[in-house]
Amino acid sequence: MIYLTKRFTFAASHVLRNPSFSNEQNLETYGKCSWDNGHGHNYTLEVTVKGEVPEATGMIIDLKELKSTVNKKLVDKLDHKHLNYDVDFLRGVIPTAENIALKVWDELQKFLPEDMLYEIKLWETENNWVVYRGQ
Ligand code: NI
Numbered sequence: 742m743i744y745l746t747k748r749f750t751f752a753a754s755h756v757l758r759n760p761s762f763s764n765e766q767n768l769e770t771y772g773k774c775s776w777d778n779g780h781g782h783n784y785t786l787e788v789t790v791k792g793e794v795p796e797a798t799g800m801i802i803d804l805k806e807l808k809s810t811v812n813k814k815l816v817d818k819l820d821h822k823h824l825n826y827d828v829d830f831l832r833g834v835i836p837t838a839e840n841i842a843l844k845v846w847d848e849l850q851k852f853l854p855e856d857m858l859y860e861i862k863l864w865e866t867e868n869n870w871v872v873y874r875g876q
Contacts, residue, residue: 744859746789747807751820754781755836779823784841785864786816788849790857802857815848838865842873 756779757771767775774780788811792801818828824836830848834840842863849858864870 742791743794743801744789744791745801745804746787747804747811749786749788749811749816750783751786751816752781752783753819753822753824754779755824756780757835757837759835779825782865784819785870786845787860787862787864788858789860789862790853791859792857802854810852811849814852815845838863838869838871842871846873846875 755774756777757774758767759770762770788807790802790807794801818830822828824831824841830844831841834844842861845863846858846861849861858875860872860874862870862872
């Protein structure tokens, strides 16, 4: 089995608030990430797919194809957007790195070949990232 990773980047803003919390609870839970007007991050998303290497091509997936599909169907929906308001698949979700990763995984599963997605890694800053490998 071979694992292949492609890196994508996008810039987006968000605010972390639970609507059922008081202002004080939100501030206590999310700190300055709860401030009303939001703030931005330069996110990095690493998508790792897995597969056996076919003899004929020597490639488990066409990288050009992977790049254009993920950009068109996922990254373009996130880039230069406000994650609390602008992204259909994040509606009603507190856009922490954890939640974004869970939803991104579901989106990728919709268009990547079955059983191919192995792992996603979402970097919110160079010091914070989350890893998800499905259930
Ligand atoms: Ni933030």
